Amino acid sequence: MEEKGHEAQGKCIVQIDPRYFRPAEVETLLGDSTKAKVKFEWTPKTSFNELISEMIRENLKSAEWYELLKKT
Amino acid sequence: MKALVCGISGQDGAYLAKLLLDKGYEVIGTSRDAQISDFKNLTRLGIREKVWLESMALNDFRSVLQVMHRTQPDEIYNLAGQSSVGLSFEQPVETLESIMSATINMMEAIRFLDRPIRFYNAGSGECFGDTLGVAANENTPFRPRSPYAVAKSAAYWQVANYREAYGLYxxxxxxxxxxxxxxxxxxxxxxxxxxxxxxxKGSKERLRLGNTSISRDWGWAPEYVDAMWRMLQGDRAEDLVIATGINHSLGDFADCAFRYFGLDWREHTDIDQSIFRPTDLPFGCGDSRKANKINGWKAETRMEDVIQKMIDAELEYEK
Incomplete structure (x- = not known):
């Protein structure tokens, strides 16, 4: 609960907020898609890290655009 | 002690009301429209005048909240909702709303009122679906095969979730x-x-049945409502299977009923394919050992005795 995330200059940018805790939570979700692989050859192509990189890249674009708009 | 019995005009509601009254409870019963319902079952059990009746629309949260707030019950037994598996194929959404959404409404109202109300929800062995010839217990997964069973399954999980998330009994x-x-x-x-x-007694009519090879676990309703009451008396709320543990085919049931009159049911029955269900459970049987361990409940009345009692009552009623 006391965990915090800081950026290079020491400013806190990630924090735990108890309000986001769900009334009941699932600690671990992990799926086995062997059936999909066997039935129609589906396999995931994007790794966990690639997924995050892609989402960050897109969000960075809109964040930069937003910063630009704020300056004008 | 005050109990609110939702769905008091049905079989279980009437027997439960009688059981609770005999234990000294004040019993309030609900039906959709208490003014026009006839409450035949309450009259037949001789308790019509001893029960206070309220109208409550299960799918209308306003109605649910108002009735609970006004009646201030200590225990709530939700026996209401569309109760026919066969009809649920024709009315899948009405079934889902009157069973699942209604249960959510009641639990949300309990949460809102923030009072220590104990809540019993009526589940069904139909939720287990086809258990491949094995008696189902609390760890058997749900594989529902009708809109009714899906609704009951959803309501079951809602109750489990509210118990875990909000600490409701x-x-x-x-x-x-x-x-x-x-x-x-x-x-x-x-x-x-x-x-x-x-x-x-001599009627020349023919009995029309659908699939007679399906088998079920049949018990005596007055014993089962006792199980409901026991489930709200423990220190902890626990989901339990309530059943006799003995399985018979519908053909066996008919055979037993007709033999009472010295008849062979097959000679008086026509099998009608049109009343077979779109999907049906070939086998249904429940294992109640956990209930027996937790609150001492056990089914004493077997199918043959159930049929005997039903026939005796039928003949008595006709007089």
Whole structure:
């Protein structure tokens, strides 16, 4: 609960907020898609890290655009 | 102690009301429109005047909240909602709303009122679906095969979730089939008993049945409502299977009923394919050992005795 995330200059940018805790939570979700692989050859192509990189890249674009708009 | 019985005009509601009254409870019962319902079952059990009746629309949160707030019950038994598996194929959404959404409404109202109300929800052995010839217990997964069973399954998980998330004393009784003279005639067990009585007395009518090879675990309703009451008396709310543990085919049921009059059911029955269900459970049987361990409940009345009692009551009622 006391965990915090800081950026290079020491400013806190990630924090735990108890309000986001769900009334009941699932600690671990992990799926086995062997059936999909066997039935129609589906396999995931994007790794966990690639997924995050892609989402960050897109969000960075809109964040930069937003910063630009704020300056004008 | 005050109990609110939702769905008091049905078989279980009436027997439960009687059981609670005998234990000294004040009983308030609800139905959709208490002014025009006839409450035949309450009258038949001689308790019509001893029960206070309120109108409550299960799918209308306003109504649910108002009734609970006004009546201030200590215990709530939710026995209401569309109760026919067969009809649920024709009315899948009405079934889902009157069973699942209604349960959510009641638990949300309990949460809102923030009072220590104990909540019993009526589950069903139908939720287990086809258990491949094995008696189902609390760890058997749900594989529902009708809109009714899907609705009951969803309601079961809602109750479990509210118990875990908000600490409500809420539990579901997973009851297998339980019969009595108060069953409406559209339920096949009563339909068979009533036909057997009429044919036994000389009627030339034919009994029309669907799939007679399906098998079920049939018990005596008054014992099953006792299980419901026991489930709200413990320190902890627990979901339990309530059943006899013995399985018979519908053919066996009919055979037993007709033999009471010295008849062979096959000679008086036509099998009608049009009343077979779109999907049906070939086998249903429940294992109640956990209930027995936790609160001492056990089914004493077997199918043969159930049929005997139903026939006796049918003949008595006709006089």
């Amino acid at each position: 809420a539990c579901t009784g997973i009851l297998f089939n339980h019969e009595s003279p108060l069953r409406p005639e559209r339920f096949v067990t009563r339909k068979i008993v009533a036909a057997a009585c009429r044919i036994g």
